[in-house]
Amino acid sequence: MREAFRGVRRFSDFHGRLGIPKAVLTKRLNHLVESGMFVLEEYQRVPQRYEYRLTEMGLDFWRVLLTMWDWEVSWDPDPNDMRLRLEHLDCGHAIRPVSSCSHCAQPLQLADISRRPGPGQGTEPMLPPRSRRRMNASSVKSPGEHALRSQIIQSVGDRWTPMVMGCIFRGSRRFNEIEAELYIPPYILGQRLEELVGLELIERRRYQDSPPRDEYLLTIKGLAQHHYTLQLMRWGDRWLAGDKGPPQIMIHKACSHAFYADLRCSHCGEVLERERVKLF
Template identity: 30%
Template sequence: MPDGGPNPLSRAIGLLGDEWTLLLLRHALAGSTRYSDFNAQLPISNAVLTNRLDTMVCESLMERRVYQRNPVRSEYLLTVRGRSTWPLLVVIWAWERKWVPEHAYATPPMIHQVCGREMSPLYCCTACKEPVTAADLHTRWGPSGGWSRSVPEVTTRRRSDSRGGGKGPRFFYPDTMAVFGNRWSSAVVGAAFLGAHRFSDFQSLLGIPPSLLAERLASLCDRGILEQVEGEVRPAWKAYRLTGKGLGFFPVVAITVEWAQRWYTSPEGRVLDWTHAACGAPFIGTLACDRCRKPLTGSDIDLSTID
């Protein structure tokens, strides 16, 4: 990636902050490979499906392989980069299951194939194996970091709708997309995790127009991700803080950052550097089963249960 432009985090959120891309990844991780498979499983138009598959090939999430010559037909196989998105899908599922129980459709339990029990993933420090939250980490911008470069330039969020045909609603989770699928909402939540509270804080850090900022803050409050509270210095000057639901979104944010820094390297260096305060080690996250505490791998989880 060139110096001075959008950084790895901007690029990753621009790519993964799209519900069709995430849905295609979910089905691909569960074993789907052919255009007809995706078309049958998702209420997606041919034009959108073709566009997303082309994008995923261009971004090296998938590779296209011809399996029939006359007529020419291709299958779409996940690359190592594409397969490495499984932790993101797992923590999104876990967050929605815990914090958005009112969805009309069921969010089924996930079984850890190693211990055989229903589980939720713990986001842990690789060095000391202890679970972490945002408050447990010291965070600083790296050489390619900064707010202006981390806001995604691409806005591909698409609202779910049904095209009929008797298919069940296989949409990605709307509360996740309220944060992850909007460039400014994701930036506002990121700023809140790094300590922004006041309207003026968000505006000065992000360079967002006031009317748009007010709209994003209101939307995040409506979703229960932020809440408005009295200002510490002047109670009349309202502030915003992450709720329990908002704080619980941290693994989604952190895993996206780690994935971005793994696959979209910048010659300038990293976007963010974290230190785990408790053990003092540079922080690298890992997922573990909350029942047996063994580290999770993609093969330990049946992603076909994630709707």
């Protein structure tokens, strides 16, 4: 998705930029087409060739990608300083996106947000279980190595891990609470919690000695992912909620209004628009 926003459209260019196996790339691109993020367009008849173009649904994912990038800048720095920069074309400055309330325009912090049930609560579909073959990051030897090692990819790059993080964001801290909310197999939940502890996104705290019981709390590093989570919710409410509406309504305590999270320029304060920002 990141490379598509940077103008890559053809299979050979995706492969050259990312360096991942062709079979894996084919599977990922096909999934993005099937899910509505990309559409195939023919650019050559003989031999027949297609390119992958972002749909409106895919283009609307830009805020999610920006907040992922912004989290990495703060919490997963590149020792070679090869991280992309973000420019706001309207003010001409290199900037950071600031998550802000769509009603009062004030910056958002997790402690300032409450939730109430939305009209679509209880109707969100659960994905059928499937196996997941894990990649050993230490074995990656390609131009895409940094992207695959990225901590944000490790923490949101499979179907269960972001759901576990979402539960903890909503206040479920104990193993049995998360298991009941997600209907997740216990062995998978144990693996994901261990991985998140290893990434220092959550910490384990003993709340009962006999029998021993632990709960899981967000670290400062984990809390910082709430900007990404808010943008993912905004995108999901638009494209996945369906006719019944969003499953949750977010309330900004400072202004007492329902909101969605805008991204504003850290320099001029204006709301960022997709066509007016550039990663370079």
